[in-house]
Amino acid sequence: xxxxxxxxxxxxxxxxxxxxxxxxxxxxxxxxxxxxxxxxxxxxxxxxxxxxxxxxxxxxxxxxxxxxxxxxxxxxxxxxxxxxxxxxxxxxxxxxxxxxxxxxxxxxxxxxxxxxxxxxxxxxxxxxxxxxxxxxxxxxxxxxxxxxxxxxxxxxxxxxxxxxxxxxxxxxxxxxxxxxxxxxxxxxxxxxxxxxxxxxxxxxxxxxxxxxxxxxxxxx
Amino acid sequence: xxxxxxxxxxxxxxxxxxxxxxxxxxxxxxxxxxxxxxxxxxxxxxxxxxxxxxxxxxxxxxxxxxxxxxxxxxxxxxxxxxxxxxxxxxxxxxxxxxxxxxxxxxxxxxxxxxxxxxxxxxxxxxxxxxxxxxxxxxxxxxxxxxxxxxxxxxxxxxxxxxxxxxxxxxxxxxxxxxxxxxxxxxxxxxxxxxxxxxxxxxxxxxxxxxxxxxxxxxxx
DNA sequence: TTTGAGTGAATATGTGTTCATTCATTGGAT
DNA sequence: ATCCAATGAATGAACACATATTCACTCAAA
Numbered sequence: 001x002x003x004x005x006x007x008x009x010x011x012x013x014x015x016x017x018x019x020x021x022x023x024x025x026x027x028x029x030x031x032x033x034x035x036x037x038x039x040x041x042x043x044x045x046x047x048x049x050x051x052x053x054x055x056x057x058x059x060x061x062x063x064x065x066x067x068x069x070x071x072x073x074x075x076x077x078x079x080x081x082x083x084x085x086x087x088x089x090x091x092x093x094x095x096x097x098x099x100x101x102x103x104x105x106x107x108x109x110x111x112x113x114x115x116x117x118x119x120x121x122x123x124x125x126x127x128x129x130x131x132x133x134x135x136x137x138x139x140x141x142x143x144x145x146x147x148x149x150x151x152x153x154x155x156x157x158x159x160x161x162x163x164x165x166x167x168x169x170x171x172x173x174x175x176x177x178x179x180x181x182x183x184x185x186x187x188x189x190x191x192x193x194x195x196x197x198x199x200x201x202x203x204x205x206x207x208x209x210x211x212x213x214x215x216x217x218x219x220x
Numbered sequence: 221x222x223x224x225x226x227x228x229x230x231x232x233x234x235x236x237x238x239x240x241x242x243x244x245x246x247x248x249x250x251x252x253x254x255x256x257x258x259x260x261x262x263x264x265x266x267x268x269x270x271x272x273x274x275x276x277x278x279x280x281x282x283x284x285x286x287x288x289x290x291x292x293x294x295x296x297x298x299x300x301x302x303x304x305x306x307x308x309x310x311x312x313x314x315x316x317x318x319x320x321x322x323x324x325x326x327x328x329x330x331x332x333x334x335x336x337x338x339x340x341x342x343x344x345x346x347x348x349x350x351x352x353x354x355x356x357x358x359x360x361x362x363x364x365x366x367x368x369x370x371x372x373x374x375x376x377x378x379x380x381x382x383x384x385x386x387x388x389x390x391x392x393x394x395x396x397x398x399x400x401x402x403x404x405x406x407x408x409x410x411x412x413x414x415x416x417x418x419x420x421x422x423x424x425x426x427x428x429x430x431x432x433x434x435x436x437x438x439x440x
Numbered sequence: 441t442t443t444g445a446g447t448g449a450a451t452a453t454g455t456g457t458t459c460a461t462t463c464a465t466t467g468g469a470t
Numbered sequence: 471a472t473c474c475a476a477t478g479a480a481t482g483a484a485c486a487c488a489t490a491t492t493c494a495c496t497c498a499a500a
Contacts, residue, residue, distance in 0.1 A: 015464060015479045037348035039259065042455060053481045058457060060479095117347060124344030126405060127337060128257035136405070164421075170410070171418045174398030181397050182390070185346060185356070190390070198391045201384075205425035235445050235498065262489060273447045278491060280445095447496075455488085462481070470473080 022060050022070070025050055029071045034114035038121040043067075069131050072122050075115060076139040082110055083142050090146070094154035095210050101147060102199050105176050106192040116184040140173075147172055158210055168206050175202055242280050242290065245270055249291045254334035258341040263287075289351050292342050295335060296359040302330055303362050310366070314374035315430050321367060322419050325396050326412040336404040360393075367392055378430055388426050395422055 016024075028050035032041045043064055047054045061067040082104050090097025104110060126132040151172075152165040179198060182190040204211040236244075248270035252261045263277045263284055270276075281287040302324050310317025324330060346352040371392075372385040399418060402410040424431040 018479090021479085037345050039345060040348065043457085044455075054456090054483095055458085055481055056479085059481095064456060120340075121344045123401070123405070124341045125257050125259060128260065133405075140406070167418055167421055170402070170414070171395065171422060174402055174418065175391065175395045176398065177401050178394030178396065178398035181343070181401075182394055185343070185353075186360070194390070198387055198394065201387055202391060202422070202425075205422075238445090241445090263491085264489075274449095274490090275447055275492085276445090279447095284490060441500100443498105443500080445496105445498090447494105449493095449495105451490100451492075453488100453490080456486090458485075459483100460481105462479105464477105464479085466475105466477080468473105468475090470471105
């Protein structure tokens with residue numbers, strides 16, 4: 001599985017710009033963690049996966065911890081950037097905002113199996129590493145704040161006086177995390193498309209006048 | 221935090237029945253993983269936490285892996301046994317069955333912070349260890365099968381023709397997992413009581429004629 | 441006295457980090 | 471244009487350290 005990764009055409013320059021090498025190593029780390037687990041990911045395996053030598057990791061990142069932290073931050077930033085799109089959609093309307101969030105959360109580029117594996121590997125450790133905790137907390141905040149505000153707006157504008165926005169926001173957030181977990185550990189019984197349906201079905205139950213039952217309007 | 225654990229009254233017999241020692245070591249493992257993480261849990265730390273010597277682990281379990289596996293199985297069995305109660309409640313009515321599941325999932329003995337930490341530590345690794353995967357899969361099945369059956373019955377008996385039972389079951393399962401995650405990593409913004417409310421609120425949205433809005437009937 | 445649960449020092453292994461060395465690349469001198 | 475330092479990216483063997491496992495030994499209990 002860890003086949004040659006260097007491009008066949010370009011004979012692989014011995015020296016590359018630091019940014020490029022860092023990215024290359026982060027990608028290798030993601031693949032490594034995804035198919036060996038965090039416990040069996042060593043500097044040696046990452047270097048091999050990247051087609052480079054051992055020392056390179058300590059050269060570009062100060063330590064193994066540095067590499068792992070950078071990998072986590074890479075994923076967190078990617079997610080937060082994607083959130084910006086949803087924020088833009090939310091300026092159109094709360095409903096569009098929520099739809100955008102659901103679309104984003106189960107987009108292939110965001111929740112590929114590789115990336116999910118890495119997320120959960122880090123989540124298992126985040127309690128014990130202040131750095132991991134900070135990065136994850138920032139990511140969570142981007143999501144929570146946005147969903148909370150959108151839900152509050154929809155409740156108000158849509159006249160859902162009996163709905164508690166904070167409760168729905170927390171529920172939506174938890175549901176998404178749980179579906180991510182399912183996508184990772186039971187890929188045969190859960191697909192990104194099914195996860196979307198479940199989430200939209202949840203929104204349809206909470207906001208019946210704004211989300212139609214997904215099983216009625218989409219047959220994938 | 222890792223203070224003396226041997227009971228002060230009983231002067232700690234040098235030899236104890238094997239079953240007792242195994243349990244003692246499993247409990248020590250749970251505490252260890254819960255407050256150091258799986259990565260920093262060593263045979264030495266577990267032994268120290270248990271107030272015993274290093275060699276004891278390899279004596280009672282064949283290896284470190286054996287100890288970890290036994291710990292995971294211990295938690296899985298505990299959960300499955302608790303599920304039996306819910307199964308009994310379900311014989312009264314589907315609604316009681318679901319209520320029992322929710323009560324159980326957020327009961328202190330099932331989702332204490334220590335145990336949640338251990339669950340997620342293992343979940344991060346389950347993809348890569350066939351043994352972990354098997355144990356977790358068994359546990360998942362107990363839950364999924366039960367919830368699926370109960371939802372199907374409630375849909376039929378309660379006349380919810382437009383609700384897809386499988387979708388609700390998967391949603392409920394994912395929501396629970398997500399809330400567990402919240403309980404673990406954000407204990408200040410999520411409590412077991414709040415998690416229950418969110419879950420019951422979800423059920424109230426799906427089955428409005430059988431679950432009243434929890435914010436209306438409980439003020440904790 | 442015998443037994444075997446329990447011990448903990450010693451061992452073996454795996455892995456993160458360091459650093460002397462190699463060599464592709466660059467830019468200035470001829 | 472060609473050659474020649476100078477630079478620093480990249481290497482990988484050596485090192486240091488952590489830790490799982492082993493085993494000869496101890497000693498409470500029968």
